[in-house]
Amino acid sequence: MTATNAMTSLPRAPMAVLSVIVLACLFGPFIMPYTAEQMDLLDTYAAPSLAHPLGTDALGRDVLARLLAAGRISLAVGLAATLASSFIGISYGALAGYRGGWTDQAMMRFVDVVYALPFLFFVIVLMVVIGRHMWLIFIAIAAVEWLTMARIVRGQTVSLKQMEFIQAARALGLPPWRILLRHIVPNLRSPVIVFATLSIPQAIMIESFLSFLGLGVQEPMTSWGSMIKSGVVDMEFAPWLLVSPAVILAVTLICLTVLGDAIRDALDKRASAGL
Amino acid sequence: MTAIVELTDLTIRYGDIIAVAGLSLSLQPGGCLGIVGESGSGKSQTGLALMGLLPKAANVSGAIRFGGLSVSGAQRRERIAMVYQDPQSSLTPHMRIAAQLAEGMAHPAADKIEAALRRAGLPDPTRVAKAYPHALSGGMRQRAMLAMALARQPDLIIADEPTTALDATVQMELLQEFVKIKQAGTAIMLISHDIGVVAGLADDVMVMKSGAVVEAGPAETVLTAPQHDYTRELIAASVIKAQSTCRHNPAKTPRIAVQGLSKTYRLGGDLFAQRRSITALHPIDVTLHDGETLAIVGESGSGKSTLAKLILGLEQPSVGRVTWDGADIAQLSAAQLRAARTKVQPIFQDPFASFDPQRSLGASIQDAIDMHHSHSSVTALLADVGLPPDFAAKYPHEASGGQNQRAAIARALACAPDILICDETLSALDKTTQTQVLALLAKLKREKNLSMLFISHDLDVVRAIADRVVILKDGRLVEEGSVDDIYERSSDPYTCKLLAAQTVPDVAAMRAKISAFETSAPAP
Amino acid sequence: MLRMIFQRLIIAVPTLFVIITLAFAMIKVAPGGPFDGERALSKAVQDNLNRQYKLDRPLLEQYAHYVGGVARGDFGPSFQYRDQSVTGLIRQGLPASILVGGIALLCALGAGLGLGVWAAQRAGRLADRLVMAAAATGLALPSFVIAPLLALVFGVALRWVPVAGWGGPGNLILPVIALAVPYAASIARLTRAGVVEVSSAPFVRTARGKNISQTRLLWRHILPRALMPVVSYLGPAAAGILTGSVVIETIFQIPGIGRYFVQGALNRDFTLVMGVVIVYAALIIVFNLIVDIALQWLDPRTRGQST
Amino acid sequence: SGPIERPERTDKTRLVRVNFDEIRALDPHKISVVSDSNVAADQFQGLTDLGPDAKPIPGQAKAWRVSDDGLRWTFELRGGLMWSDGTPITADDFVYSFRRIINPATASPYANLLMLIEGAPEILNGAAAPDTLGVFAEGPRTVVIQLTAPQPVFPEVVAIAALVPVPKHVIDMHGDAWSRPENIVSNGAFTMQSWQRQAQMVLKKNPRFIDADTVALETLIYLPISDEMTAVRRFRAGEVDIVPTFPDQMGPVLKEQLGTQVRVTVNQATYYYVFHTQKPPFDNPAVRRALSMAVDRQPLVDSILRSGYRKALAMVPPDTGFYGAPSQPDWATWTIEERRTEAAKLLARTGITPQTPLDIEIRINTSDTHQRIALAIAQMWQPLGINVSLFNTEAAVHFADLRKGNFKLARAGWVADYNAVDNFLFIFLSDNEGLNYARYNSPRYDALVTQGQAASDTTQRMDFMRQAEAQLLADSPIIPLFYYVSKKLVASDIDGWSDNLRDRHRSRWFRFK
Numbered sequence A: 001m002t003a004t005n006a007m008t009s010l011p012r013a014p015m016a017v018l019s020v021i022v023l024a025c026l027f028g029p030f031i032m033p034y035t036a037e038q039m040d041l042l043d044t045y046a047a048p049s050l051a052h053p054l055g056t057d058a059l060g061r062d063v064l065a066r067l068l069a070a071g072r073i074s075l076a077v078g079l080a081a082t083l084a085s086s087f088i089g090i091s092y093g094a095l096a097g098y099r100g101g102w103t104d105q106a107m108m109r110f111v112d113v114v115y116a117l118p119f120l121f122f123v124i125v126l127m128v129v130i131g132r133h134m135w136l137i138f139i140a141i142a143a144v145e146w147l148t149m150a151r152i153v154r155g156q157t158v159s160l161k162q163m164e165f166i167q168a169a170r171a172l173g174l175p176p177w178r179i180l181l182r183h184i185v186p187n188l189r190s191p192v193i194v195f196a197t198l199s200i201p202q203a204i205m206i207e208s209f210l211s212f213l214g215l216g217v218q219e220p221m222t223s224w225g226s227m228i229k230s231g232v233v234d235m236e237f238a239p240w241l242l243v244s245p246a247v248i249l250a251v252t253l254i255c256l257t258v259l260g261d262a263i264r265d266a267l268d269k270r271a272s273a274g275l
Numbered sequence B: 001m002t003a004i005v006e007l008t009d010l011t012i013r014y015g016d017i018i019a020v021a022g023l024s025l026s027l028q029p030g031g032c033l034g035i036v037g038e039s040g041s042g043k044s045q046t047g048l049a050l051m052g053l054l055p056k057a058a059n060v061s062g063a064i065r066f067g068g069l070s071v072s073g074a075q076r077r078e079r080i081a082m083v084y085q086d087p088q089s090s091l092t093p094h095m096r097i098a099a100q101l102a103e104g105m106a107h108p109a110a111d112k113i114e115a116a117l118r119r120a121g122l123p124d125p126t127r128v129a130k131a132y133p134h135a136l137s138g139g140m141r142q143r144a145m146l147a148m149a150l151a152r153q154p155d156l157i158i159a160d161e162p163t164t165a166l167d168a169t170v171q172m173e174l175l176q177e178f179v180k181i182k183q184a185g186t187a188i189m190l191i192s193h194d195i196g197v198v199a200g201l202a203d204d205v206m207v208m209k210s211g212a213v214v215e216a217g218p219a220e221t222v223l224t225a226p227q228h229d230y231t232r233e234l235i236a237a238s239v240i241k242a243q244s245t246c247r248h249n250p251a252k253t254p255r256i257a258v259q260g261l262s263k264t265y266r267l268g269g270d271l272f273a274q275r276r277s278i279t280a281l282h283p284i285d286v287t288l289h290d291g292e293t294l295a296i297v298g299e300s301g302s303g304k305s306t307l308a309k310l311i312l313g314l315e316q317p318s319v320g321r322v323t324w325d326g327a328d329i330a331q332l333s334a335a336q337l338r339a340a341r342t343k344v345q346p347i348f349q350d351p352f353a354s355f356d357p358q359r360s361l362g363a364s365i366q367d368a369i370d371m372h373h374s375h376s377s378v379t380a381l382l383a384d385v386g387l388p389p390d391f392a393a394k395y396p397h398e399a400s401g402g403q404n405q406r407a408a409i410a411r412a413l414a415c416a417p418d419i420l421i422c423d424e425t426l427s428a429l430d431k432t433t434q435t436q437v438l439a440l441l442a443k444l445k446r447e448k449n450l451s452m453l454f455i456s457h458d459l460d461v462v463r464a465i466a467d468r469v470v471i472l473k474d475g476r477l478v479e480e481g482s483v484d485d486i487y488e489r490s491s492d493p494y495t496c497k498l499l500a501a502q503t504v505p506d507v508a509a510m511r512a513k514i515s516a517f518e519t520s521a522p523a524p
Numbered sequence C: 001m002l003r004m005i006f007q008r009l010i011i012a013v014p015t016l017f018v019i020i021t022l023a024f025a026m027i028k029v030a031p032g033g034p035f036d037g038e039r040a041l042s043k044a045v046q047d048n049l050n051r052q053y054k055l056d057r058p059l060l061e062q063y064a065h066y067v068g069g070v071a072r073g074d075f076g077p078s079f080q081y082r083d084q085s086v087t088g089l090i091r092q093g094l095p096a097s098i099l100v101g102g103i104a105l106l107c108a109l110g111a112g113l114g115l116g117v118w119a120a121q122r123a124g125r126l127a128d129r130l131v132m133a134a135a136a137t138g139l140a141l142p143s144f145v146i147a148p149l150l151a152l153v154f155g156v157a158l159r160w161v162p163v164a165g166w167g168g169p170g171n172l173i174l175p176v177i178a179l180a181v182p183y184a185a186s187i188a189r190l191t192r193a194g195v196v197e198v199s200s201a202p203f204v205r206t207a208r209g210k211n212i213s214q215t216r217l218l219w220r221h222i223l224p225r226a227l228m229p230v231v232s233y234l235g236p237a238a239a240g241i242l243t244g245s246v247v248i249e250t251i252f253q254i255p256g257i258g259r260y261f262v263q264g265a266l267n268r269d270f271t272l273v274m275g276v277v278i279v280y281a282a283l284i285i286v287f288n289l290i291v292d293i294a295l296q297w298l299d300p301r302t303r304g305q306s307t
Numbered sequence D: 001s002g003p004i005e006r007p008e009r010t011d012k013t014r015l016v017r018v019n020f021d022e023i024r025a026l027d028p029h030k031i032s033v034v035s036d037s038n039v040a041a042d043q044f045q046g047l048t049d050l051g052p053d054a055k056p057i058p059g060q061a062k063a064w065r066v067s068d069d070g071l072r073w074t075f076e077l078r079g080g081l082m083w084s085d086g087t088p089i090t091a092d093d094f095v096y097s098f099r100r101i102i103n104p105a106t107a108s109p110y111a112n113l114l115m116l117i118e119g120a121p122e123i124l125n126g127a128a129a130p131d132t133l134g135v136f137a138e139g140p141r142t143v144v145i146q147l148t149a150p151q152p153v154f155p156e157v158v159a160i161a162a163l164v165p166v167p168k169h170v171i172d173m174h175g176d177a178w179s180r181p182e183n184i185v186s187n188g189a190f191t192m193q194s195w196q197r198q199a200q201m202v203l204k205k206n207p208r209f210i211d212a213d214t215v216a217l218e219t220l221i222y223l224p225i226s227d228e229m230t231a232v233r234r235f236r237a238g239e240v241d242i243v244p245t246f247p248d249q250m251g252p253v254l255k256e257q258l259g260t261q262v263r264v265t266v267n268q269a270t271y272y273y274v275f276h277t278q279k280p281p282f283d284n285p286a287v288r289r290a291l292s293m294a295v296d297r298q299p300l301v302d303s304i305l306r307s308g309y310r311k312a313l314a315m316v317p318p319d320t321g322f323y324g325a326p327s328q329p330d331w332a333t334w335t336i337e338e339r340r341t342e343a344a345k346l347l348a349r350t351g352i353t354p355q356t357p358l359d360i361e362i363r364i365n366t367s368d369t370h371q372r373i374a375l376a377i378a379q380m381w382q383p384l385g386i387n388v389s390l391f392n393t394e395a396a397v398h399f400a401d402l403r404k405g406n407f408k409l410a411r412a413g414w415v416a417d418y419n420a421v422d423n424f425l426f427i428f429l430s431d432n433e434g435l436n437y438a439r440y441n442s443p444r445y446d447a448l449v450t451q452g453q454a455a456s457d458t459t460q461r462m463d464f465m466r467q468a469e470a471q472l473l474a475d476s477p478i479i480p481l482f483y484y485v486s487k488k489l490v491a492s493d494i495d496g497w498s499d500n501l502r503d504r505h506r507s508r509w510f511r512f513k
């Protein structure tokens, strides 16, 4: 199966839902009657109604409008930080595993070190040294997310390296990077795709922790993670404040998960060998 | 008596590809059906269909009756055991041989496992039982696979090329074993490209080509009086003619020299296991001269593949050094070594495992072409080894054993190498294809002055292509000499025995040979 | 193998040292000190506190003092909890974290493996998609949502188990569930992918040919390979789950050390943060070592290689 | 969600009280947060104590008197005072304890409460020995304290949990380890039984407590619950009896569910924004005044805080000790429209108009409430040509930056230590390094406050204070926004709970109906 027809065989429903969510987040805010910032202190915690389909929040802001605006940030953070961390994790882990020996030892002990460093201080130091930039969110998230990816990839690479087809590739005189790129990485796609989809919600939640520390998204802008976080307190008397962001995040993730699995299955050239 | 299996009109399709077309056969208890035919003709697919183990991509039609009943694959598998063509990938890599054997047995016990391994011709069953598949040689894995089938005491054994990785003497022993189990009432379906093997064992023979049966009947009839052109061709091809190579006058420049090379593997590797080791190769000196074909012959497990891997620099020697054109490969930088690899190309013993499962065969060959900026095309290379152009799109698991092997040859040739290291390169091919590939190699040798290190247990092939022969036994060099020296004048008892155990494509002669063959005592 | 373990334990010492040094540096660069809080202290009081905790000394001296203490097994006094040693705080808190985390880890493994395998055997079908969707939901709902929901439903509304608290076995149920859910979901996803992948390997066909039971096929032939990514994932996951989660511990009032990672840091309780960092680092090092051993065990071909 | 039933109480001598968080110190001289003082106040008793209404009542001292100049306080101890281990308590214990608090080596966070005592500032700076402190024992039963300035509410000061006596004989024996649960000896209504850190602390009634016969509870359990919602849920499940706070926005729904068990009272604490008065544009009092004027406090308390907070136009909360009617800014009676117009005019004069807007950053420490307040204020300022952005950080960074002056406009708050005006106004003294975040420097204000503090006559004293606050409000280094409330959940069958301004509730008063 070629890559293109692998894509066309992806399940339709999650693709459709995902597209709707993405498009709504991108273009929704332009056609909404309210902006995400517009407050009405006389209409706080209003239950869903025709005027406010998902109700209003503590400041009387329209939840739907906020949800869509927040989606831009959360989707961007979730996807971009995951892409970045996957990229780093895969390259790093594959290199360490493929090289083996002391290179591997040194690289993986470095991973241990980064794991252990206190994240909160890492973020604060980052802000002190660089300042409060939006793109620091991605750096901060990617900085923690790549670690487990690197470990998984490294573990798989060490095993793959022993396979005869890698020896065959080496015997051809392929340079290491090419072996990594052409043979190792494609054979890693299964855990990689899965772990990447696992990282997305984490990235989204880390983002809300970062904004707690003052890095990144600041009110009145918001993100799904922050909306969920503050919605928890209100859940008993204004459940829509929790339910709306939680549901849209869950639905997005379900779609991404199903898609991820489908892509994984479609990319597995050997799948047809199964019984 | 009811047939133990009966296939009617079996057809296996993969999309547009018809792997097996309307095949029918039947096999009596205690009978032996030999299936011969060209590579890719659907032999293995037929076997897998009987086992009910065809991949889900397969579209199967036709009737399979077992013991007169139409039963499910799982029920058939209760009574059928199969020796798979590809022992390397077909053994579970993380389980010891003993464990893999035990789970197929009704009442496993250590001594029964060892007995089964011994019956399969393994000289050191205790070690093999404890070993993981990767620590075994190609031939040992094949016999372990066979032992696994024997240990199940099935009513039918489907043996798919069970002796391709074995030298003639061991092959002989196994044929004797097959005769025994056959006499005990077990039916055998023997798939082989070696007409001699089939001749020695089969009651009936079926000849296949492109998924269809071309001819079937009692062995004597089919093999002595073939009706069909293709059958005739096959039988004729089984006597391989010497290739006209410039055998006489190879230049004496050494291309590859091996000095005092040895390899010791550590065994065990468990947490507190006492360290044991096995010396796969004792210090050895070998030289491959320019334009020469040096054959390495020796019984299974004698260290041939180990030697090849050491020469290729894919394994680190325990002692000794390897030089390519005078340069010690251990001294070369990574980049220099990579550059030098252009000249030296291997063809691995196990072609399936040597292809990336996630890349098409064409892509793998293209990689080699790109690597060396050679001008060949995938299509041309495939054609050279007798594969159609559309093969480029196939993945390794979609090709037959022989097709993968040919793709491996094509990949090695894609680099236009000066030196080929061939490890049992022709073992999975039928004789016609073998002849074709041999001719190709001879041509390259003539035109491009190709040097070859040719590992094989097939003495006919060796004789046909080699200039010099080195004989290994238990990791030691026992004899070295020109082909003629070895074949005509050898005094080494092992060499003589090897020569004596050659198969012949003749029913009567072969059967006599089998019953007369003297079983060697297991090596100490 | 023994050599590898030995080698890794030796390397652990400089690794820990690097971690301590970097963490110390980060902590010192961060603005804010342990006595900066909502309730402002007058300058004289601040000065006295700083003097008492040697925060008025040059950084290098503080560092040397701290490292010297750690070398002797003394993690210093907590800044936030007066008259308490960090060693004592960790010793009191770690058992609770390990108890809750350990049970949660086992539950997550059981549920994750079970669901993952179950879904893999139905790969591409509705059941598979449903299980994986459930896993995605488990991942989408962070523990600070799951935990209060569980407490509301089973504690306040149904009154089956205590809402929070520590002491009885009943107190473990909700925190264990809340802690285990995301890990179980991750394990299920990784397991499913691994099983699907390995199931198409030729050796599985051989094993099937022997007509062995599904269980055996799964446990002996498929899972050892399929679980390698799960095992890799489990190293850091185990270290994380065993050191507790600040959210679970505050919501269910578990006296563990998970809270110190965040609260200690927010309160700038430097020594406490360093203490939990060292504990976590030690666990990371140990678990990653165990993982590497397990990976070699799962793939015999990789044995005998260094690291 | 309707009213919620709590399960039937089985043990009427056991009360479970939730603390905001785990306590940080058991040693009363080292306490720093409210949780600590709750526990300390139940375990120890000072010279005076606080009644259910938080008014000072006799504690270890049965009576006290002050000299005419208001500087010399004499406390008469009661007879038969004993530590929980049976050792008698004498006036020397108090002298020892006050010296210990002020001793720099103790590093007591509340040491500054003793600054009024003679010699205290020098001792705290390390310039004088602790035994030069103006606290003396005159015989075994009389404690004399010499102040440098009058403090009419001094009897309330010495009731503070951080100023209670500690047992010298135990400290001599165990050193810093004296306050460990296994060693601690106290003189209050309850003594330590067991403590599992972060899980629960069990206190038992102290039979040697001087007023032991009035204590109804046998067992008092403190649960440290830092998650407000957890505490609320546990209360609803009947697992706890007193909850110290709940999220602001939960007020209305909790009232519905729990009725009178929800107790909301105004507190002596002020929430305000502070300007850095040395940095432009806030070095200009007109800008500060305009911004303060333009904030409409009512919607903040009604729509955002929702739990009965009161808006603040001045720093000192109403009803603060002897203060009477607090000062108000001159614009206090204007309508919001008038204020907005005036603010716009003021700002326009400095060149700030909607056409030439001013960008300002409000710094807050991260919390939903702070964020919402800031956003609402931003919206109120918007029409004046003020573009606000929020800058939130965690508390440690926020307050460190306030202390260091790394801000222009920031959120801050103050909770009174005792019921006195000067406890609010001393913050803005120009030499109050560490607390005067605004860097407010008004010689007139300084003089008025100092004069007020020196006045022994209460009326006079309050007069100075009122003038000082008027000056403060006129200069507007701060924008007072609202006064905090204390929000409690108290089980309906508890007797002896009395809502009070000071938010001090000693457990010795509680009993079950």
Ligand SMILES: Nc1ncnc2c1ncn2[C@@H]1O[C@H](COP(=O)(O)OP(=O)(O)OP(=O)(O)O)[C@@H](O)[C@H]1O
Residues within 6 Å of the ligand: B014, B017, B018, B019, B020, B037, B038, B039, B040, B041, B042, B043, B044, B045, B046, B055, B057, B085, B193, B397, B398, B399, B400, B401, B402, B403, B428
């Ligand atoms: N999964 C598959 N998808 C597509 N084609 C397949 C697949 N498996 C086998 N084939 C094709 O079916 C044909 C028969 O294959 P089979 O393995 O039975 O050959 P064979 O007779 O065993 O050959 P050999 O002697 O080379 O092993 C081959 O042409 C092969 O390419």
Ligand SMILES: Nc1ncnc2c1ncn2[C@@H]1O[C@H](COP(=O)(O)OP(=O)(O)OP(=O)(O)O)[C@@H](O)[C@H]1O
Residues within 6 Å of the ligand: B134, B135, B136, B137, B138, B139, B140, B165, B265, B266, B267, B278, B279, B280, B298, B299, B300, B301, B302, B303, B304, B305, B306, B307, B349
């Ligand atoms: N990785 C390994 N670990 C341990 N022993 C090994 C390993 N690889 C090979 N051996 C052992 O070394 C010996 C030589 O193996 P080798 O593969 O070289 O044999 P061979 O001559 O190629 O045999 P065959 O003809 O069967 O392929 C065998 O006994 C084998 O078990």
Ligand SMILES: [Mg+2]
Residues within 6 Å of the ligand: B043, B044, B045, B085, B160, B400, B401, B402
């Ligand atoms: Mg075949």
Ligand SMILES: [Mg+2]
Residues within 6 Å of the ligand: B137, B138, B139, B304, B305, B306, B349, B423
């Ligand atoms: Mg070999």
